[in-house]
Amino acid sequence: MKTVYEFTVRKTNGDEKSLRDFEGKPILIVNTASKCGLTNQFKGLQELYDKFNDNGLEILGFPCSQFNNQEYDNIEETTQFCQLNYGVSFPMFAKVDVNGNNEDPLFTFLKEQKKGVLSKEIKWNFTKFLIDKNGQVIKRYAPTTEPLKIEKDITKLL
Template sequence: MKFYDLQATKPDGTMLPMRDLQGKVVLVVNTATRCGLAPQFDEMEALHQRFAPQGLVVLGFPSNQFMNQEPESDAKLEEVCRINHGVTFQLTRKVDVNGAEAHPVFKFLKDELKGTLGNSIKWNFTKFLVGRDGIPFKRYAPTTKPAKIAPDIQKLLEGKL
Protein backbone atom coordinates (compact mmCIF):
# COMPACT_ATOMS: atom_id res chain seq x y z
CA MET A 1 0.00 0.00 0.00
CA LYS A 2 1.26 3.45 -0.91
CA PHE A 3 0.00 6.89 0.05
CA TYR A 4 -1.25 7.61 -3.47
CA ASP A 5 -3.35 4.41 -3.44
CA LEU A 6 -5.48 5.78 -0.59
CA GLN A 7 -8.47 8.10 -0.53
CA ALA A 8 -10.58 10.06 1.93
CA THR A 9 -14.13 11.34 1.95
CA LYS A 10 -14.78 15.07 2.06
CA PRO A 11 -17.54 16.33 4.36
CA ASP A 12 -19.87 16.68 1.35
CA GLY A 13 -19.45 12.98 0.57
CA THR A 14 -17.23 13.35 -2.49
CA MET A 15 -14.03 11.36 -2.65
CA LEU A 16 -10.55 12.80 -2.39
CA PRO A 17 -8.10 10.35 -3.98
CA MET A 18 -4.60 10.88 -2.63
CA ARG A 19 -3.33 10.30 -6.20
CA ASP A 20 -4.77 13.76 -6.94
CA LEU A 21 -2.08 15.11 -4.58
CA GLN A 22 0.90 13.61 -6.43
CA GLY A 23 3.75 16.07 -6.54
CA LYS A 24 2.48 17.97 -3.51
CA VAL A 25 3.82 18.06 0.05
CA VAL A 26 0.96 16.94 2.30
CA LEU A 27 0.45 17.72 5.98
CA VAL A 28 -2.03 15.23 7.50
CA VAL A 29 -3.45 16.13 10.92
CA ASN A 30 -6.09 14.51 13.11
CA THR A 31 -8.18 17.38 14.45
CA ALA A 32 -10.87 18.15 17.01
CA THR A 33 -12.70 21.45 17.38
CA ARG A 34 -13.21 21.15 21.15
CA CYS A 35 -9.66 20.14 22.00
CA GLY A 36 -7.42 22.45 24.01
CA LEU A 37 -5.05 22.30 21.03
CA ALA A 38 -7.72 23.65 18.64
CA PRO A 39 -5.88 27.00 18.31
CA GLN A 40 -3.51 25.00 16.08
CA PHE A 41 -6.19 25.30 13.39
CA ASP A 42 -5.11 28.94 13.05
CA GLU A 43 -1.46 27.97 12.57
CA MET A 44 -2.38 25.21 10.13
CA GLU A 45 -4.35 27.75 8.12
CA ALA A 46 -1.33 30.08 8.19
CA LEU A 47 0.84 27.26 6.78
CA HIS A 48 -1.81 26.62 4.14
CA GLN A 49 -1.90 30.28 3.13
CA ARG A 50 1.88 30.61 3.10
CA PHE A 51 2.84 27.39 1.32
CA ALA A 52 -0.13 26.27 -0.81
CA PRO A 53 1.09 28.30 -3.81
CA GLN A 54 4.38 26.34 -3.62
CA GLY A 55 2.64 22.96 -3.41
CA LEU A 56 1.57 22.29 0.19
CA VAL A 57 -1.76 20.59 0.89
CA VAL A 58 -3.06 20.57 4.47
CA LEU A 59 -5.58 17.81 5.23
CA GLY A 60 -7.52 17.88 8.48
CA PHE A 61 -9.05 14.55 9.50
CA PRO A 62 -11.51 15.22 12.35
CA SER A 63 -11.67 12.48 14.95
CA ASN A 64 -13.83 12.01 18.02
CA GLN A 65 -11.66 9.28 19.57
CA PHE A 66 -10.13 11.41 22.31
CA MET A 67 -12.52 12.39 25.12
CA ASN A 68 -15.33 13.14 22.63
CA GLN A 69 -13.69 16.41 21.63
CA GLU A 70 -15.17 16.28 18.12
CA PRO A 71 -18.91 15.81 18.58
CA GLU A 72 -19.91 17.96 15.58
CA SER A 73 -21.47 16.52 12.45
CA ASP A 74 -19.39 16.53 9.27
CA ALA A 75 -21.36 19.50 7.91
CA LYS A 76 -21.06 21.45 11.16
CA LEU A 77 -17.32 20.78 11.41
CA GLU A 78 -16.54 22.80 8.32
CA GLU A 79 -18.66 25.69 9.57
CA VAL A 80 -17.08 25.70 13.03
CA CYS A 81 -13.56 25.56 11.59
CA ARG A 82 -14.31 28.32 9.09
CA ILE A 83 -16.02 30.65 11.56
CA ASN A 84 -13.77 30.07 14.59
CA HIS A 85 -10.43 29.63 12.84
CA GLY A 86 -10.77 30.88 9.26
CA VAL A 87 -10.02 27.40 7.90
CA THR A 88 -9.96 27.12 4.12
CA PHE A 89 -7.77 24.00 3.89
CA GLN A 90 -9.39 20.65 3.12
CA LEU A 91 -11.18 18.76 5.88
CA THR A 92 -12.49 15.22 5.62
CA ARG A 93 -15.38 13.41 7.19
CA LYS A 94 -14.84 12.31 10.77
CA VAL A 95 -12.62 9.25 11.05
CA ASP A 96 -11.11 6.90 13.59
CA VAL A 97 -7.34 7.15 13.79
CA ASN A 98 -6.79 4.16 16.09
CA GLY A 99 -8.28 0.71 16.43
CA ALA A 100 -9.85 -1.74 14.02
CA GLU A 101 -11.81 1.02 12.25
CA ALA A 102 -8.84 3.36 11.83
CA HIS A 103 -8.90 5.19 8.52
CA PRO A 104 -6.51 3.65 5.93
CA VAL A 105 -4.52 6.90 5.68
CA PHE A 106 -3.73 6.70 9.39
CA LYS A 107 -3.05 2.96 9.29
CA PHE A 108 -0.52 3.62 6.53
CA LEU A 109 1.11 6.65 8.18
CA LYS A 110 1.36 4.96 11.58
CA ASP A 111 3.00 1.91 10.00
CA GLU A 112 5.50 4.08 8.14
CA LEU A 113 6.28 6.53 10.96
CA LYS A 114 6.14 4.97 14.40
CA GLY A 115 5.50 7.13 17.45
CA THR A 116 7.76 7.33 20.47
CA LEU A 117 5.54 4.92 22.41
CA GLY A 118 4.35 2.68 19.60
CA ASN A 119 2.13 3.13 16.60
CA SER A 120 -1.06 4.56 18.03
CA ILE A 121 -2.06 8.18 17.83
CA LYS A 122 -1.87 9.51 21.39
CA TRP A 123 -3.99 12.64 21.03
CA ASN A 124 -5.62 15.15 18.69
CA PHE A 125 -3.34 17.16 16.39
CA THR A 126 -0.77 14.47 15.72
CA LYS A 127 0.79 15.55 12.44
CA PHE A 128 2.37 13.67 9.54
CA LEU A 129 4.34 15.31 6.76
CA VAL A 130 4.42 13.47 3.41
CA GLY A 131 6.90 14.40 0.69
CA ARG A 132 6.14 15.17 -2.95
CA ASP A 133 6.98 11.54 -3.75
CA GLY A 134 4.27 10.22 -1.42
CA ILE A 135 6.82 8.95 1.09
CA PRO A 136 6.02 9.85 4.70
CA PHE A 137 8.78 12.13 5.93
CA LYS A 138 8.15 12.87 9.61
CA ARG A 139 5.64 12.48 12.44
CA TYR A 140 5.09 15.33 14.92
CA ALA A 141 3.63 15.24 18.41
CA PRO A 142 0.25 16.85 19.14
CA THR A 143 1.98 19.62 21.09
CA THR A 144 4.31 20.49 18.20
CA LYS A 145 2.98 23.78 16.94
CA PRO A 146 2.41 23.85 13.18
CA ALA A 147 4.70 26.89 12.84
CA LYS A 148 7.60 24.71 14.05
CA ILE A 149 7.02 22.43 11.04
CA ALA A 150 7.45 25.29 8.55
CA PRO A 151 11.22 24.73 8.04
CA ASP A 152 10.64 21.06 7.14
CA ILE A 153 7.82 22.02 4.79
CA GLN A 154 10.01 24.63 3.11
CA LYS A 155 12.85 22.15 2.63
CA LEU A 156 10.52 19.49 1.19
CA LEU A 157 8.97 22.04 -1.17
CA GLU A 158 12.44 23.08 -2.33
CA GLY A 159 13.55 19.47 -2.76
CA LYS A 160 16.26 19.86 -0.12
CA LEU A 161 15.21 16.84 1.99
Protein backbone atom coordinates in the same frame (compact mmCIF):
# COMPACT_ATOMS: atom_id res chain seq x y z
CA MET B 1 6.80 0.90 -2.25
CA LYS B 2 3.38 1.99 -1.09
CA THR B 3 2.53 5.72 -0.97
CA VAL B 4 -0.30 7.87 0.37
CA TYR B 5 -1.46 8.24 -3.24
CA GLU B 6 -2.88 4.73 -3.11
CA PHE B 7 -5.59 5.80 -0.64
CA THR B 8 -9.04 7.22 -1.11
CA VAL B 9 -10.68 9.28 1.60
CA ARG B 10 -14.20 10.57 2.18
CA LYS B 11 -14.96 14.24 1.74
CA THR B 12 -17.34 15.99 4.14
CA ASN B 13 -20.21 15.46 1.67
CA GLY B 14 -19.55 11.70 1.59
CA ASP B 15 -17.96 11.64 -1.87
CA GLU B 16 -14.66 9.84 -2.26
CA LYS B 17 -11.42 11.65 -3.12
CA SER B 18 -8.24 9.99 -4.27
CA LEU B 19 -5.08 11.26 -2.62
CA ARG B 20 -3.52 10.82 -6.05
CA ASP B 21 -5.09 14.26 -6.71
CA PHE B 22 -2.30 15.67 -4.50
CA GLU B 23 0.53 13.83 -6.25
CA GLY B 24 3.73 15.85 -6.59
CA LYS B 25 2.92 18.10 -3.62
CA PRO B 26 4.11 18.00 -0.04
CA ILE B 27 1.20 17.22 2.28
CA LEU B 28 0.64 17.71 5.99
CA ILE B 29 -2.02 15.28 7.27
CA VAL B 30 -3.54 16.10 10.66
CA ASN B 31 -6.17 14.44 12.84
CA THR B 32 -8.15 17.38 14.20
CA ALA B 33 -10.74 18.11 16.89
CA SER B 34 -12.86 21.21 17.32
CA LYS B 35 -13.34 21.02 21.10
CA CYS B 36 -9.80 20.21 22.21
CA GLY B 37 -7.27 22.20 24.22
CA LEU B 38 -5.07 22.13 21.12
CA THR B 39 -7.78 23.45 18.79
CA ASN B 40 -5.93 26.77 18.49
CA GLN B 41 -3.49 24.87 16.25
CA PHE B 42 -5.99 25.47 13.45
CA LYS B 43 -4.63 29.04 13.42
CA GLY B 44 -1.04 27.87 12.80
CA LEU B 45 -2.13 25.29 10.25
CA GLN B 46 -4.02 27.96 8.33
CA GLU B 47 -0.97 30.28 8.49
CA LEU B 48 1.18 27.52 6.96
CA TYR B 49 -1.44 26.92 4.29
CA ASP B 50 -1.69 30.63 3.46
CA LYS B 51 2.08 30.95 3.27
CA PHE B 52 2.94 27.80 1.29
CA ASN B 53 -0.13 26.65 -0.64
CA ASP B 54 0.86 28.69 -3.70
CA ASN B 55 4.18 26.77 -3.63
CA GLY B 56 2.36 23.43 -3.54
CA LEU B 57 1.77 22.58 0.13
CA GLU B 58 -1.49 20.85 0.93
CA ILE B 59 -2.86 20.45 4.44
CA LEU B 60 -5.50 17.80 4.92
CA GLY B 61 -7.60 17.82 8.09
CA PHE B 62 -9.33 14.69 9.36
CA PRO B 63 -11.71 15.33 12.27
CA CYS B 64 -11.62 12.62 14.92
CA SER B 65 -13.70 12.05 18.05
CA GLN B 66 -11.66 9.22 19.56
CA PHE B 67 -9.99 11.34 22.23
CA ASN B 68 -12.56 12.41 24.84
CA ASN B 69 -15.21 12.87 22.13
CA GLN B 70 -13.88 16.34 21.25
CA GLU B 71 -15.43 16.66 17.81
CA TYR B 72 -18.94 17.62 16.76
CA ASP B 73 -21.25 14.77 15.74
CA ASN B 74 -22.34 16.68 12.63
CA ILE B 75 -19.59 17.34 10.08
CA GLU B 76 -21.33 20.57 9.05
CA GLU B 77 -20.82 21.90 12.59
CA THR B 78 -17.15 20.94 12.37
CA THR B 79 -16.54 22.73 9.09
CA GLN B 80 -18.49 25.82 10.18
CA PHE B 81 -16.54 25.95 13.45
CA CYS B 82 -13.21 25.73 11.62
CA GLN B 83 -14.13 28.36 9.04
CA LEU B 84 -15.77 30.83 11.42
CA ASN B 85 -13.22 30.63 14.23
CA TYR B 86 -9.97 30.02 12.34
CA GLY B 87 -10.66 30.88 8.70
CA VAL B 88 -9.76 27.33 7.68
CA SER B 89 -9.61 27.07 3.90
CA PHE B 90 -7.51 23.90 3.59
CA PRO B 91 -9.43 20.70 2.81
CA MET B 92 -11.26 19.06 5.68
CA PHE B 93 -12.55 15.53 5.29
CA ALA B 94 -15.16 13.29 6.90
CA LYS B 95 -14.67 12.26 10.50
CA VAL B 96 -12.40 9.21 10.90
CA ASP B 97 -11.09 6.84 13.53
CA VAL B 98 -7.30 6.93 13.72
CA ASN B 99 -6.91 3.93 16.06
CA GLY B 100 -8.70 0.66 16.69
CA ASN B 101 -10.87 -1.76 14.74
CA ASN B 102 -12.50 0.94 12.60
CA GLU B 103 -9.42 3.05 11.92
CA ASP B 104 -9.17 4.59 8.50
CA PRO B 105 -6.70 2.66 6.27
CA LEU B 106 -4.81 5.90 5.56
CA PHE B 107 -4.00 6.28 9.25
CA THR B 108 -3.01 2.61 9.51
CA PHE B 109 -0.48 3.30 6.74
CA LEU B 110 0.75 6.57 8.28
CA LYS B 111 1.32 4.91 11.66
CA GLU B 112 3.15 1.97 10.07
CA GLN B 113 5.48 4.39 8.28
CA LYS B 114 6.27 6.58 11.30
CA LYS B 115 5.72 5.26 14.78
CA GLY B 116 5.25 7.52 17.78
CA VAL B 117 7.60 7.71 20.76
CA LEU B 118 6.34 4.65 22.62
CA SER B 119 4.07 2.98 20.08
CA LYS B 120 2.55 3.42 16.67
CA GLU B 121 -0.85 4.41 18.10
CA ILE B 122 -1.94 8.02 17.85
CA LYS B 123 -2.17 9.36 21.38
CA TRP B 124 -4.15 12.58 20.89
CA ASN B 125 -5.66 15.11 18.51
CA PHE B 126 -3.41 17.11 16.18
CA THR B 127 -0.85 14.42 15.47
CA LYS B 128 0.74 15.52 12.21
CA PHE B 129 2.34 13.56 9.37
CA LEU B 130 4.51 15.28 6.76
CA ILE B 131 4.46 13.66 3.33
CA ASP B 132 6.98 14.43 0.55
CA LYS B 133 6.22 15.04 -3.13
CA ASN B 134 6.61 11.30 -3.79
CA GLY B 135 3.89 10.32 -1.31
CA GLN B 136 6.31 9.05 1.35
CA VAL B 137 5.85 9.79 5.06
CA ILE B 138 8.87 11.88 6.07
CA LYS B 139 8.12 12.79 9.66
CA ARG B 140 5.54 12.44 12.44
CA TYR B 141 4.95 15.28 14.87
CA ALA B 142 3.50 15.10 18.36
CA PRO B 143 0.12 16.72 19.07
CA THR B 144 1.84 19.45 21.07
CA THR B 145 4.17 20.43 18.19
CA GLU B 146 2.96 23.83 17.06
CA PRO B 147 2.37 23.94 13.29
CA LEU B 148 4.73 26.87 12.74
CA LYS B 149 7.59 24.78 14.20
CA ILE B 150 7.18 22.50 11.16
CA GLU B 151 7.85 25.35 8.72
CA LYS B 152 11.53 24.57 8.15
CA ASP B 153 10.75 20.93 7.36
CA ILE B 154 8.06 22.04 4.90
CA THR B 155 10.35 24.50 3.10
CA LYS B 156 12.86 21.67 2.47
CA LEU B 157 10.15 19.79 0.55
CA LEU B 158 8.91 22.67 -1.60
